[in-house]
Amino acid sequence: MRVTVAGAHGQVALLLNRRLTDAGHDVVGLVRNPAHLDEVEASGARGVVCDLESASSEDVGAAVDGSDAVVFAAGSGPGSGPARKDAMDRAGAELLARAAGSAGASRYVLVSSMGVETVRDSAPPSAGAEDVFTSYLRAKLASEDAVRATDLAWTVLRPGRLTDGPGTGQVTLAGRVEDGAVPREDVAAVLVALLDEPRTSGKVLELVAGATPVDAAVAATVRD
């Protein structure tokens, strides 16, 4: 299938592009910075420049046109403040989801984050009164709520703290898991398995390192 990966030059995304390509999928990688096109193409994807904070709906629609599935793996990253948490992590994800729906993509996987439930019922802050991590969680939660409100066959994946260690191929994956970390390589493996299992549509899944092989962990979520 054709999979469009947003944030395709990100650390998880580069691993994901390679895994999807190796599995025989046609991967389109959306990048913010044209200087990253070569590296994204070296990971197996066809690179397309698309800045989710400045592109129009039409531009994003054209970028995802023809996709069977879309993955949001972008992020404002460390060093950004509350304004970019809102512009990228919330609004960028919402823009991509709307474009995916309009383009008729049948699957949408949102990389969110563990911890978002901690801000669900907290009162909106007064201006400037919130730390950046809380702004990030609030933006991620809003992006989840927006995706859930679409007609897309969506899956939300909430990884714990990402690490760069080698993947183990073994994870803990469920609706709620204890806080923990997970290698980016294993996040990429889980994303591929979620795309391969449409019955994970409509599920919100938390992910940390664990002891269950990825395919078995994904299969268990559809038996629950």
Ligand SMILES: NC(=O)c1ccc[n+]([C@@H]2O[C@H](COP(=O)([O-])OP(=O)(O)OC[C@H]3O[C@@H](n4cnc5c(N)ncnc54)[C@H](OP(=O)(O)O)[C@@H]3O)[C@@H](O)[C@H]2O)c1
């Ligand atoms: N770090 C953690 O511990 C953690 C935990 C849970 C979930 N997450 C989430 O997991 C996902 C993947 O994380 P990661 O570490 O792979 O992220 P990353 O390496 O920071 O990559 C994020 C990518 O998003 C791109 N991006 C930024 N602004 C953009 C825009 N306006 N339009 C299009 N692309 C844009 C960046 O582009 P440039 O290369 O041009 O900067 C970068 O390639 C993110 O959604 C993150 O929030 C992270």
